Structure formats: C-alpha cells, structure tokens
Amino acid sequence: MDKSKEKLVETLISGRNSAKRLQNILRRKVDNDGSVSIDNLVMEVLGSFAGSLSVLNSFHWGEFYGVPVSPRVDLACSVDRVPGFYSRETGKNRAPGVRQRRGSYKIRRTIDSRVITSGTIKDGYAWRKYGQKEILNSKFPRCYFRCTYKHALGCNALKQVQKLGDESNRFHITYLGHHTCPPPNTFAHPNIIIDRKDSNVHHDLPNNPSTVTNVHIDPSLKHNLSAPNDAHPFSALVWKETMINDIETFKNYGILSDIPFAEVFFS
DNA sequence: CACATTTGACCACA
DNA sequence: TGTGGTCAAATGTG
Structure with a gap:
C-alpha cells in the first residue's frame, strides 16, 4: 500500500x-x-x-487490524543507507557524513492542546515514546509520546512530558489532540477471558488488540450477544479494536452486540 | 519474535 | 538560522 x-x-x-x-x-x-x-x-x-x-x-484486513501485511519499506531513507556499515567509534551502522533523505513532512497543524501539572505521567492511556529533546534553559529533556494505537486504530493523540525540577518530581504534561480510541481499562471483568498470541490466558486487556486470538465469555452473558448482521459490518473489527473496562462500558460502547459468534468461544 | 525505547538526523517554522 | 517536533534505524526488553 x-x-x-x-x-x-x-x-x-x-x-x-x-x-x-x-x-x-x-x-x-x-x-x-x-x-x-x-x-x-x-x-x-x-x-x-x-x-x-x-x-x-x-x-488488507490485516492492516485494518494493525497487523503488517508486508515489511514496511521507506524508499526515501533506504536510498542513502549503507548496508553493513558499522562504525566502532559511534557504534552505529550509519556512515558518517551520509545524510538520510526523507520525504516532505506533513504541514504542522495547530491542534487543540491542554497543559496540566502532575506528580505522575500516568493517565491510564497507552502511550509510546517517539522522541526526546533537550530544551533550551531546561534542566530536563522533553519527552514526546503518541497513542500506542496510532496505527492500529488511527488515534492521533499526542502528549509531551517535561520534568519540572529534581526536588519537586512534578511534570508539565501537554496533551495535543484527543483520543479517538476507546478509553483505557480500569479493571477486567472476571467473566471475560482473552487469549493472546504472545502469551496464554489473560483476564486483563492486551496492550495490542491485534494480539487477541480468542475471547471466552461466561455463558451467563450469552443473552447480551447477537450474530453479526448488515447493520454491523465491522463486528469483528469493533471487538478487536475496543478496550473493555467492565460490563457497563462494554454495553455503553455497544460491543456486546458486536462480537460475532465466530470470535466467541463459550466454555 | 513482537513491541517499546533510544538516539541522531531531518524537517517546519518563528 | 536556531529551536524544537518528528522520523526511523538501531537497540533493548520480555
């Protein structure tokens, strides 16, 4: 693609x-x-x-699920790469003086931003760090995070974190844009068991929905389920993309009626 | 092996 | 042109 x-x-x-x-x-x-x-x-x-x-x-449906179909090839960068080059001085595989050429960046937009001060950088959402920068006149670097589901779910939320002072242990956190992925889980429901590719059985929610291989739901919840139909063409997708907090959230997001029987195993 | 993090280069913009 | 935001290969982690 x-x-x-x-x-x-x-x-x-x-x-x-x-x-x-x-x-x-x-x-x-x-x-x-x-x-x-x-x-x-x-x-x-x-x-x-x-x-x-x-x-x-x-x-490809696999791409919709966040599973790469083919290895990603960045033509702009691969042109100037030097395969097999290794510098003992730098410890890098990149030849000195060889500049990487990239395509034009997207025009940077001014998007909605909010700044908070907090004693913790945790907010329940899954973030992936994509950069760190030394900031002029700042003792600590600024760290850049994007939503873990940027590619899998198209969520473009960003956050920047900067430590304020070594003794205060507080952070300035800037949020840019809003999550379009479902809110984070607070706790798992004991009647829902999630199997994953990368490990055995989990009651908690996977960090990557694409690793879900099967879902076991207690038969007592069966009346909440319905088969996929024309009105729910993305039923399997809706399930795989959605983080479930608890049964109430499950219902609020209309997920229970979206799980196809093919994806559900009644144990 | 599949992700996450690190890190230096690339790029937009004031 | 300097600053800081982003990219992506290399590296780390479980």
Whole structure:
C-alpha cells in the first residue's frame, strides 16, 4: 500500500471511529423512542466508511487490524543507507557524513492542546515514546509520546512530558489532540477471558488488540450477544479494536452486540 | 519474535 | 538560522 493510500485508509478509520463514538454518546443521551433515526443515520455514516474502504482494492484486513501485511519499506531513507556499515567509534551502522533523505513532512497543524501539572505521567492511556529533546534553559529533556494505537486504530493523540525540577518530581504534561480510541481499562471483568498470541490466558486487556486470538465469555452473558448482521459490518473489527473496562462500558460502547459468534468461544 | 525505547538526523517554522 | 517536533534505524526488553 503506497503512502497516499495508507493515509486515506488511516483517515477513513479515524472517521469511522469518531462516528462510532458519536453513536455511543447519542445512544446514552436519547431515549429509545427517538434513538432509532439517529442510529440509522450513524449506521449510514459507518456504512459509507465500510463502502469506501472496500473500494480500495489493495486493502488488507490485516492492516485494518494493525497487523503488517508486508515489511514496511521507506524508499526515501533506504536510498542513502549503507548496508553493513558499522562504525566502532559511534557504534552505529550509519556512515558518517551520509545524510538520510526523507520525504516532505506533513504541514504542522495547530491542534487543540491542554497543559496540566502532575506528580505522575500516568493517565491510564497507552502511550509510546517517539522522541526526546533537550530544551533550551531546561534542566530536563522533553519527552514526546503518541497513542500506542496510532496505527492500529488511527488515534492521533499526542502528549509531551517535561520534568519540572529534581526536588519537586512534578511534570508539565501537554496533551495535543484527543483520543479517538476507546478509553483505557480500569479493571477486567472476571467473566471475560482473552487469549493472546504472545502469551496464554489473560483476564486483563492486551496492550495490542491485534494480539487477541480468542475471547471466552461466561455463558451467563450469552443473552447480551447477537450474530453479526448488515447493520454491523465491522463486528469483528469493533471487538478487536475496543478496550473493555467492565460490563457497563462494554454495553455503553455497544460491543456486546458486536462480537460475532465466530470470535466467541463459550466454555 | 513482537513491541517499546533510544538516539541522531531531518524537517517546519518563528 | 536556531529551536524544537518528528522520523526511523538501531537497540533493548520480555
């Protein structure tokens, strides 16, 4: 998949996730008598994303699930790489003086940002560090994080963390953009067991939804499930993308009705 | 092996 | 042009 198509898919996924979240918010706010037309409308929006994505002929479901289909090749960088070069001085495989050439960066946008001061950098979300920078007149470096699900779920939330002082142990945390992925888990439900590729059986939620291989749900919850249908074309995807806090959140996100039987094993 | 982190180069922008 | 945000290969970790 080339860069532009990759970007298109990413944008569509992001839009579809936003529509899904809007649907869940509306479901909570509107009573049953008025929710039908809203639900239909959101389903139309989701259907548009489904149709658009299916039109992309090189689209792979594996990529939708966050699983790379083929090794990623960065043409811009690979051109100037020196295979096999190793410098004993630098300990690097990059030849000195050989500059990497990259494609143009995206135009940097001014996006919504909030700054807080906190004694901890933990906020429940899964973040992946992608950079660190020495800041002028600052004793400590600034660290850059993006949402772990940037590629898997198209979530573009960012955060910057900077330690304030060695004795205070407090941090300035800047959040840029908003999460489009579901909120983090607070605790796992004992009646839901998640199998993962990378380990055995887990009651807790996986860091990477794409590692989920099977889901075991207590038979007592069976009445909450329904088979996939035309109205839920992404049922399997919805499950794999979604972090589950507890049964209530599970219901609020409309996930219980979205799990296809093929993905569920009743033990 | 699959991710996460480190790190220096690349790039946007004031 | 300097500063700081981002990228991505190398490296670390479980």
